[in-house]
Amino acid sequence: MATVSFDDATRVYPGSEHPAVDKLNLEIGDGEFMVLVGPSGCGKSTSLRMLAGLEEVNAGGIHIGDRDVTHLPPKDRDIAMVFQNYALYPHMTVADNMGFALKIAGKPKAEIRKRVEDAAEILDLSEYLDRKPKALSGGQRQRVAMGRAIVRSPQVFLMDEPLSNLDAKLRVSTRTQIAALQSRLGVTTVYVTHDQVEAMTMGDRVAVMKDGVLQQVDTPLALYDSPENLFVAGFIGSPAMNLIDGKIADGGVQVGDYVVPVAREVLAKAEGENDLTIGIRPENFELSEGDGLGLDVAVLEELGADAYLYGTLAGLDEDAKITAQQIVARISSRRPPQRGTTVRIGVAPEHVHVFSKATGARLSETNLR
Amino acid sequence: MPRFLSSRPDARLIPLPWETPLEQWPVEYLVALPRGISRHVVRFIRVGDSVYAAKEVIEHLAVHEYRLLHDLHRLATPAVEPVGVVTERYDADGNRLDPVLVTKHLQFALPYRSLFTPGVRQDTVNRLLDAMVVLLALLHLVGFLWVDVSLSNILFRRVAGAFAAYLVDAETGELHEQLSAGQRAHDLSIARTNLFGEFSDLEAGGMLDESLDPGTLVDSIEARYAELWTELTGVEEFDGSEMHRIDSRVRRLNALGFDVAELDITTDFGGTSIRIQPKVGDAGHHSRRLLRLTGLDTEENQARRLLNDLDTYRARTDQQNADEAIVAHQWLTEVFEAVVKRIPSDLRGKLEPAEVFHEVLEFRWYQSEKLGLEIPLEEAADRYVAEVLTTKPDEALTNVEVMGPLQNPYDPSQGYVDEDDSVPYDPWEDGAAEVDERLATWFDIDELRKGKRGA
Ligand SMILES: Nc1ncnc2c1ncn2[C@@H]1O[C@H](COP(=O)(O)OP(=O)(O)OP(=O)(O)O)[C@@H](O)[C@H]1O
Ligand SMILES: Nc1ncnc2c1ncn2[C@@H]1O[C@H](COP(=O)(O)OP(=O)(O)OP(=O)(O)O)[C@@H](O)[C@H]1O
Ligand SMILES: [Mg+2]
Ligand SMILES: [Mg+2]
Numbered sequence: 094m095a096t097v098s099f100d101d102a103t104r105v106y107p108g109s110e111h112p113a114v115d116k117l118n119l120e121i122g123d124g125e126f127m128v129l130v131g132p133s134g135c136g137k138s139t140s141l142r143m144l145a146g147l148e149e150v151n152a153g154g155i156h157i158g159d160r161d162v163t164h165l166p167p168k169d170r171d172i173a174m175v176f177q178n179y180a181l182y183p184h185m186t187v188a189d190n191m192g193f194a195l196k197i198a199g200k201p202k203a204e205i206r207k208r209v210e211d212a213a214e215i216l217d218l219s220e221y222l223d224r225k226p227k228a229l230s231g232g233q234r235q236r237v238a239m240g241r242a243i244v245r246s247p248q249v250f251l252m253d254e255p256l257s258n259l260d261a262k263l264r265v266s267t268r269t270q271i272a273a274l275q276s277r278l279g280v281t282t283v284y285v286t287h288d289q290v291e292a293m294t295m296g297d298r299v300a301v302m303k304d305g306v307l308q309q310v311d312t313p314l315a316l317y318d319s320p321e322n323l324f325v326a327g328f329i330g331s332p333a334m335n336l337i338d339g340k341i342a343d344g345g346v347q348v349g350d351y352v353v354p355v356a357r358e359v360l361a362k363a364e365g366e367n368d369l370t371i372g373i374r375p376e377n378f379e380l381s382e383g384d385g386l387g388l389d390v391a392v393l394e395e396l397g398a399d400a401y402l403y404g405t406l407a408g409l410d411e412d413a414k415i416t417a418q419q420i421v422a423r424i425s426s427r428r429p430p431q432r433g434t435t436v437r438i439g440v441a442p443e444h445v446h447v448f449s450k451a452t453g454a455r456l457s458e459t460n461l462r
Numbered sequence: 463m464p465r466f467l468s469s470r471p472d473a474r475l476i477p478l479p480w481e482t483p484l485e486q487w488p489v490e491y492l493v494a495l496p497r498g499i500s501r502h503v504v505r506f507i508r509v510g511d512s513v514y515a516a517k518e519v520i521e522h523l524a525v526h527e528y529r530l531l532h533d534l535h536r537l538a539t540p541a542v543e544p545v546g547v548v549t550e551r552y553d554a555d556g557n558r559l560d561p562v563l564v565t566k567h568l569q570f571a572l573p574y575r576s577l578f579t580p581g582v583r584q585d586t587v588n589r590l591l592d593a594m595v596v597l598l599a600l601l602h603l604v605g606f607l608w609v610d611v612s613l614s615n616i617l618f619r620r621v622a623g624a625f626a627a628y629l630v631d632a633e634t635g636e637l638h639e640q641l642s643a644g645q646r647a648h649d650l651s652i653a654r655t656n657l658f659g660e661f662s663d664l665e666a667g668g669m670l671d672e673s674l675d676p677g678t679l680v681d682s683i684e685a686r687y688a689e690l691w692t693e694l695t696g697v698e699e700f701d702g703s704e705m706h707r708i709d710s711r712v713r714r715l716n717a718l719g720f721d722v723a724e725l726d727i728t729t730d731f732g733g734t735s736i737r738i739q740p741k742v743g744d745a746g747h748h749s750r751r752l753l754r755l756t757g758l759d760t761e762e763n764q765a766r767r768l769l770n771d772l773d774t775y776r777a778r779t780d781q782q783n784a785d786e787a788i789v790a791h792q793w794l795t796e797v798f799e800a801v802v803k804r805i806p807s808d809l810r811g812k813l814e815p816a817e818v819f820h821e822v823l824e825f826r827w828y829q830s831e832k833l834g835l836e837i838p839l840e841e842a843a844d845r846y847v848a849e850v851l852t853t854k855p856d857e858a859l860t861n862v863e864v865m866g867p868l869q870n871p872y873d874p875s876q877g878y879v880d881e882d883d884s885v886p887y888d889p890w891e892d893g894a895a896e897v898d899e900r901l902a903t904w905f906d907i908d909e910l911r912k913g914k915r916g917a
Contacts, residue, residue, distance in 0.1 A: 106638070106640075108639055108640050142648060147644040147645070147647055147651070148642060148645070149642065149644055167647075167651065179501075180501065180612070180614065180656070180659070182663035182666070183667075183875075184663050184664075184666040185662060185663050185666045186666075189662065193658060193659050193662055194655060196658075197654070197658045197677065217889065221886065227876070228886070229885065229886070230885045230886065232888055232890050233886070233890075257523075258502075258519070260520060260560070261902035262897050262899055264902050265898070265899070266891070266897050290902065290905045293905050294905050294910070313910060314910065317907060317910075330907075331903065331905060376907065
């Protein structure tokens with residue numbers, strides 16, 4: 094087992110000017126489950142391939158443990174890549190389906206059998222090793238595929254969107270299994286996905302990337318509670334954080350006829366900038382009798398004890414509403430307002446995230462609850 | 463109502479039972495044809511005299527694959543042809559079904575499982591591997607990173623004694639201006655693993671000839687690829703007395719079926735050392751020439767074979783100075799079509815016309831050698847039909863009986879009838895049925911705060 098570190102690691106593809114991965118600095122702890130997440134094209138797969146030794150590192154370096162692997166060929170890095178393709182071979186036994194990668198590597202038969210048995214133990218597949226894959230349940234088949242990587246007992250697992258071609262249900266259950274398995278094995282894992290839900294529910298820590306640049310790396314909760322910039326704020330969360338532009342006013346940020354309360358020290362950091370963006374998570378709004386943002390309720394969605402209100406800032410005419418920014422609030426569904434009505438929603442100062450509109454950087458202190 | 467995303471729609475597809483999961487389509491719509499294993503539900507469907515392949519797959523992948531297959535076509539790389547994506551499918555209870563990607567069934571094409579049968583010659587195996595490597599290099603030349611490289615995702619067509627390989631599954635692909643060496647190496651390493659698995663599977667099923675060894679087979683892939691890639695893109699340096707090397711490089715590339723679009727030639731100041739690097743156009747040097755001359759659209763190797771015959775015809779009829787296009791037209795009607803016409807219509811589905819023509823030529827040569835005299839082409843054609851063609855399986859639409867009875871003739875991924883298929887109880891899946899689907903696109907922050915990972 095081992096730590097992994099990217100030190101200013103950079104990759105520029107031949108013929109391209111913009112680096113696909115730009116000075117990536119990332120320390121991954123021993124046994125940690127690190128998720129790289131970001132929109133398509135942000136450089137996740139490239140980072141993973143750099144770690145695997147399948148992509149040249151143009152500047153900076155990569156370490157696995159205390160070994161500098163920057164220029165080592167893939168086979169000398171002791172990592173296993175878990176592919177999307179988990180095709181199981183119908184004529185081979187479960188044991189052979191799990192062990193065949195060791196066979197290519199020329200490992201002796203007895204050792205292969207031993208390692209397969211150990212992996213099967215962990216995966217609860219011991220009694221099925223001599224069956225054909227067809228005689229397994231869907232989940233067991235998936236575990237056989239994971240077994241292929243486990244038998245190699247690498248120092249690091251790399252996974253690139255392993256769930257992307259599964260349907261919604263299977264994605265949810267497999268995600269739980271992978272996370273559970275990883276913590277059981279304790280093998281350092283780097284997992285790539287474009288899906289923030291996957292990242293938030295699986296990672297010990299999550300590294301958010303955009304345009305080849307690491308935006309923030311932290312635990313899921315810290316990312317959620319204190320996004321360091323507007324991109325992370327908007328990317329993490331479902332439904333997403335409400336990001337609303339306003340102007341500095343006395344005691345807060347003016348949005349419509351409401352001054353969203355913001356501490357004086359935070360406003361002081363704006364240093365002459367008049368335009369700020371505030372961020373409020375849907376669950377931090379509450380219906381208010383007095384002060385608050387006016388919201389014209391367009392849709393109400395009840396979900397158990399909660400309800401989601403979707404609407405636009407009050408006072409817009411019907412045409413303007415169509416293109417206006419949508420605001421989402423989660424409220425208790427005990428006495429939900431009717432659609433078509435206007436309500437006021439307020440927020441406590443400690444739940445207001447404040448960003449510079451110009452740079453996108455966070456101005457407010459961390460909002461850890 | 464389902465929606466059809468298509469640039470070249472076939473109206474006959476519209477009335478098909480799209481509101482039914484593909485797996486449950488009535489057999490009257492289906493054709494059982496040889497095919498590779500797959501994770502998705504794939505069926506061949508027949509409308510009129512056309513056959514399409516339909517694959518049920520989640521929306522963003524269906525659309526992604528549809529677009530990529532289009533791009534590959536535009537770039538003239540050998541891949542199945544996309545027809546459309548059917549979205550907005552709802553069953554009778556209003557449940558949403560996954561979209562279906564529709565491609566044209568690639569006729570006369572065989573999945574590898576039908577080719578690696580016991581008794582397969584080492585030579586044939588080499589040709590299959592070569593075809594696969596050429597396909598991979600062609601895709602890499604246009605900047606296509608495949609990722610899911612495997613024999614199951616390749617179809618082979620028999621062409622003039624060799625094989626041409628086609629890409630079937632572009633789901634995981636990415637298209638770039640140019641690939642990095644690492645990306646190409648990635649594809650190769652995946653190919654190595656997958657092919658090893660596939661060969662081992664054939665071996666386990668008793669379908670790989672005993673003389674063949676999965677390890678040895680895959681070991682040759684990297685070397686074959688590297689050699690081809692160097693020939694295609696490598697820089698060659700030599701001195702001024704070896705100018706013929708420019709010409710031989712171009713000839714070698716042409717012989718491999720590649721056009722040289724540009725040759726980058728640089729000489730040093732003294733002119734004593736010359737450096738060349740070809741910029742290879744797409745493959746299909748011979749097939750383009752044949753198409754231009756005769757309108758016949760064939761595979762590269764078939765085209766080469768047919769062009770050879772055309773050149774022989776030209777020499778035999780003493781028309782070296784006549785216009786090439788005119789001679790080609792004569793050859794087409796007097797030789798090529800004369801042979802093709804002699805195939806009875808009920809045998810036309812056995813083999814593609816260009817391939818029949820090639821086999822007739824081979825047959826004639828062989829028989830003539832045996833008899834010590836040249837037999838006329840028509841006679842050779844008739845005897846070929848009677849002695850060889852009638853005994854061949856239908857390659858246009860063959861049935862899947864290659865490896866014993868399938869569990870489901872429409873889906874080899876389900877395995878064979880004799881296998882035990884009682885699925886055991888799996889404690890890991892307790893509660894899996896109650897999984898809340900919403901959790902795929904939404905996370906509960908309160909649960910997360912309670913420290914539940916994977917929740
Ligand atoms: N061979 C190449 N030449 C030029 N640019 C490339 C090449 N390969 C990838 N890129 C670009 O590098 C950037 C990062 O690509 P990468 O595949 O790492 O992104 P990603 O985050 O994994 O995206 P996705 O989720 O779509 O797979 C993208 O802009 C991509 O287009
Ligand atoms: N257009 C076509 N013409 C002929 N055969 C086809 C065509 N499309 C698919 N097939 C056959 O169906 C098989 C499965 O198709 P495909 O590989 O696209 O499915 P898949 O579920 O995506 O596979 P995988 O598990 O590799 O992701 C192929 O191996 C091929 O034999
Ligand atoms: Mg990627
Ligand atoms: Mg496939």
